[in-house]
Amino acid sequence: MxxxxxxxxxxxxxxxxxxxxxxxWGFKDHHKYFEETAEKIAADAWLVGRVTMQEFSSKNTPELLNGASVPKEDFVAQKSATYAVVIDPSGKCFWETNMVSTEHVIEVLTETVSDGYLEHLRSSKVSYIFGGKNTLDLDLVIRKLRKLFDIQTLRIDGGGHVNGSFLKANLIDEFSLVLAPVADGTIGSPTVFEAEEGYGSRMATQFKIKSVDRIYDDFLWIRYEVVRDGATGR
Ligand SMILES: NC(=O)c1ccc[n+]([C@@H]2O[C@H](COP(=O)([O-])OP(=O)(O)OC[C@H]3O[C@@H](n4cnc5c(N)ncnc54)[C@H](OP(=O)(O)O)[C@@H]3O)[C@@H](O)[C@H]2O)c1
Known part of the structure; x- marks a missing residue:
């Protein structure tokens, strides 16, 4: 179904x-461990949090023109074979292009963004969708990505806060972990899943191994499927 x-x-x-x-971590070519494995996962789009996307978006802050009112409606600037999606609730990423590499940019916003910011996205021909009034409904967000852009497989590429919010919303089907042979130990540095402070009523998410490969000598690439409703009987 x-x-x-x-x-x-x-x-x-x-x-x-x-x-x-x-x-x-002291790795010479640290991008390759993430990128070369990511390329092997067929997906129509990758999605990141605002902090991570600011590594790719414009470093300049344009002057926003809050003139005419812009309707709070989804805007499809163009269709593409692949997309780069950013969870950016209050509109902090700025764009001089509407592409990251070969992927067309889609901004996921709340209705708190200003008219000037929407005008900036429109003039940069960046697509955007609304995921809620003040907070994001991630279930609605991914349904819109499917409906408006035909994104059938979505790869979530971090950081920890975005991963944690998708985990908490129970929207992750698979987890692909490249385990680096290094102990970091920095207290307070983001971890793979930053879902919430302290223990509440939420239970941890369980996984089942799909495959394990030893790569780059001492790394492990572990692919897990999410187990729903305690289905392993562990
Ligand atoms: N090792 C890896 O594979 C890998 C991969 C990706 C990134 N990284 C690293 O991870 C670090 C960044 O991670 P991070 O956890 O600090 O940041 P992040 O997940 O990239 O971005 C967090 C921000 O995204 C927005 N956001 C995420 N989920 C949201 C939700 N459910 N509702 C509303 N807003 C939401 C918020 O933006 P606002 O603050 O604007 O509200 C939040 O502060 C960077 O150093 C990056 O290089 C590592």
């Missing part, structure tokens, strides 16, 4: 203690 949602695979490079910032 068609759920109306894309199939969601979260892909991350993590240290043995689950940390994801590679600043002190």
């Amino acid at each position: 068609d759920s109306g949602k894309p199939y969601v695979i979260c892909h991350m490079l993590g240290s043995v203690d689950g940390r994801i910032k590679q600043d002190i």
Whole structure:
């Protein structure tokens, strides 16, 4: 049965203690461990959090013109074979192009964004969708990505806060972990899943192994399927 949602695979490079910032890992070519494995996961789009996307978006802050009112309606600037999606609730990423590499940019916003910001996206021909008034409904967001852009498989590429919010919303189908042979140990640095502070009523998400490969000598690439409703009987 068609759920109306894309199939969601979260892909991350993590240290043995689950940390994801590679600043002190000392790898010469740290991008390749994430990128070369990501390329092997067929997907119509990748999605990241605002903090991660600011590594790719414009470093300049344009002057926003809050003139005419712009309707709070989804805007499809163009269709593309692949997309780069950013969860950017209050519109902090700026664009001089509407592409990251070969992927067309889609901004996921709340209705708190200004008319000037929407005008900026329109003039940069960046697509955008609304995922809620003040907060995001991620289930609605991925349904819109499927309906408006025909995204059938979505790869979530971090960082930890975006992964954690999809985990908490129970929207992840698979988790692909490249386990780096390094212990980071930085207290307070983001981990693979940053879902919420402290223990509440939420239970941890369980996984079942789909495949394990030893790569680049000492790395492991572990692909897991999410187990729903305690189906392993563990
Ligand atoms: N090792 C890896 O594989 C890997 C992969 C990707 C990134 N990284 C690293 O991870 C670090 C960034 O991770 P991070 O966890 O700090 O940030 P992040 O997940 O990239 O972005 C977090 C931001 O996204 C927005 N956001 C995410 N989920 C949301 C939700 N459900 N509702 C509303 N807004 C939401 C918020 O933006 P606002 O603050 O604007 O509200 C939030 O502050 C960077 O250092 C990056 O290089 C590592």
